[in-house]
Amino acid sequence: MSSRQESNNSQYDIAIVGGGLSGILLALRLSRESHKEHGKIVLIEQQPQLGGRNFFSSPLNFSGKSCEEINQEILLHSSQCQNLSGPGFEIMNVESLNAMLRHILSHLTEDEKNQCEEFMNRLEENETDRRSRCFFVKKDFVSEAQLLTGSSEILTKREAELLRSFAYDFYSPHLDSQEENIERNNTLFEKSTQWNELAKGSKETLSSIFSSIVGPDWEKSSFIYVCKSLWVFFNNFKEPLPKSFKRKMGLELFIEKILRARGIEVRTLCEVLRVNHNKETNFSLILADEVNPTHKTVQADKLIFAMPLVQCLGIIAKEEFSPEQSRFVSKVRPxxxxxxxxxxxxxxxxxxxxxxxxxxxxxxxxxxxxxxxxxxxxxxxxxxxxxxxxxxxxxxxxxxxxxxxxxxxxxxxxxxxxxxxxxxxxxxxxxxxxxxxxxxxxSIPNNIPANIEVKETKMGIKGLFCCGDSFLSLADEPWKRVVASVHDVMLRLNGNEA
Structure with missing residues (x-):
């Protein structure tokens, strides 16, 4: 890994705040050879490595170390499966991971793809075909099969039959566009005939499972959303985890290496505390940087928040949101x-x-x-x-x-x-x-009213954008929102603003 590129000039053409999946994709797209007209770019991430919110703060001590030393230490400990924190990409479902990998690879050159393959092959892998399974724990460990057949302490046969019905009968990815789902999309689960016909005891038993899988306020969600969440939980984790995304592989470190080689300055362990804006300097970012504590400010002509909208509130004034975005963060709590x-x-x-x-x-x-x-x-x-x-x-x-x-x-x-x-x-x-x-x-809770969706990535002042998974109207799956919002930002940066 190359060291962080030091420079007395802290003026950038584009600053990206957030090194999760949206920040990674955006940085890869901006730094492709065909996009070098975008100029000098900095990517800022609060955690010690890129990757997003599934990478929790590391228990390792990075005090006084350079970026090169930090990355080498993270890679060493990840390859040995010790002193990590957070599940990394492993907790995402396989369908989303494979889709994101295709998008990441599409922004690499052939030489970079070869480097990626070499990077991934440096470790011997066992259990490559292991599939994730689910166990329900009360007094004993109950397999999914035992649960759904009613042969356990958790559900009676009737309750198991009801759960199977909600998880398999009302939703299928192949039925998403069919008209029969329209009514179910507009019906709250708690108002649905299927739920209200159940006995009180069955409701209480199933409620705890629904709350664990779907999340809080699941009963205020649409009927089809709850059924879809159950279907995903019981079906989307049965394929082998792609080798590239196993925590010990350190894919995020390889991506950081590629970005640095392309000339992007990557500042990890760096938090943006506040952003000021004026006509002379455009955007001035006030930083808390653990690696270079004396580098407290960055100026940028354009600024892109690759993070949830609600987390921008403590960094920029609410007046700098578009009216639609301001309404969204006022009414939607993630x-x-x-x-x-x-x-x-x-x-x-x-x-x-x-x-x-x-x-x-x-x-x-x-x-x-x-x-x-x-x-x-x-x-x-x-x-x-x-x-x-x-x-x-x-x-x-x-x-x-x-x-x-x-x-x-x-x-x-x-x-x-x-x-x-x-x-x-x-x-x-x-x-x-x-x-x-x-x-x-x-970013978007399951009971969000459709009339307060965020529909565009452009924010309230010129040169300010936001991308990530807060844009429900751009696509209906989190990874699709990431890809679609990044694409929308790229269109606007390339002069195709509406």
């Missing part, structure tokens, strides 16, 4: 994710942990309304969605952490479970637990 990450889980897991539960398998704890994910390097992540919060001290977050720990008790050794039941922080010699709040896990 969903947050609270995560409890146990880094050394394999050493503290319950004696009753089944041998057939392994890496990339998913757990669902219906009583606690919590999901679990076992990473390839033996970390277990417990997570739960909740309405938007940006502080770990918020009452809703504290309640969520309590549910995460109650779920953890079900799969930890008895002596460790007793400690965690006390509610105190775990002693470091027994367990290593990290609590992470991802303020924006889902």
């Amino acid at each position: 969903l947050s994710l609270v995560v409890s990450e146990i880094s050394d889980f394999l050493s503290v897991r319950s004696e009753n942990w089944p041998e057939n539960v392994g890496a990339c398998d998913r757990l669902l704890f219906p009583v606690e309304r919590v999901q679990g994910f076992l990473t390839c390097d033996g970390r277990l992540l417990f997570s739960t969605q909740l309405d938007y919060e940006d502080s770990l001290q918020a009452p809703a977050v504290r309640e969520a952490v309590a549910r995460l720990r109650r779920a953890a008790v079900r799969v930890l050794k008895a002596e460790v479970a007793e400690e965690i039941k006390k509610g105190a922080r775990m002693p470091q010699n027994k367990i290593s637990e990290r609590i992470v709040l991802v303020p924006v896990a889902v």
Whole structure:
């Protein structure tokens, strides 16, 4: 990896804030040979590596290290499957990952594609055909097949039949455009005939599963959205995880290497605190940079936020949003994710942990309304969605952490479970637990009214844009929104503004 390109000149033609999937795609498109007229570009990311909101803050200490040293250390630890944090791309469904990989590769030259293949082949891979499975955890581990046939403690045969019906009978990707779905799109799930005909006990049992899978306020979502979410959960994780996206591969580090080689300045561990705008300097970005703390400002002619709109509110004045975007952030609160990450889980897991539960398998704890994910390097992540919060001290977050720990008790050794039941922080010699709040896990909640969609990437003043997955009208899937919004920004940067 090359070192960060140092320069006394902090004036750029384009500044991109956010190194998630939208920031990566935009930077790749802007830096292709045919687009070099866009000039000097800087990509700014708060985390130590690119990749987005599934890469939590790393437990590694990068204080006083250069970008080159940081990247080498991340690559070393990822290849050895140790000292990582967050699931990375592994938690996304395979269909989305394959689609994103096609788009990333489409912006590489043949030589860069060869470099990518060489980079991915540097590690020997085992279990390349392993498929993710799902287990439901109450007193015992219940497989998906057991759950859906009613042969478990969680659901009766009648309730299993109802769940199968919601997950398989009302939604199919091949039926998306058919007229029969129009009515279901306009019907709230809680108002649907199928739901209201159920007995109270069945509703209570299924509600906890729906809440765990679909998220908060699922009953206020459209009927077809809930059925689609269930279908995706039971169907979209059954293909082998693409080798390129396994956490230890470090695909995000390879992309960063490509961008640097193309002349883009990539500033990781760098946070944009505030943006000022005036006619003389265009955009002036005030920074907090852990690697180069003396480099506190950046000027740019054009500025693109590759991040959720709501997170722009603390950086720019609301007056700089377009009227449509301002209305959107005022009325739409995204969903947050609270995560409890146990880094050394394999050493503290319950004696009753089944041998057939392994890496990339998913757990669902219906009583606690919590999901679990076992990473390839033996970390277990417990997570739960909740309405938007940006502080770990918020009452809703504290309640969520309590549910995460109650779920953890079900799969930890008895002596460790007793400690965690006390509610105190775990002693470091027994367990290593990290609590992470991802303020924006889902940009657009499932119950968003269609009349407040965001429809364009251009913001309220000249030269200011936003892209990512906040643009529901551009496409109906998160990765499609990313691609479509990046394409829209490129059209405008190339002089094709409407």
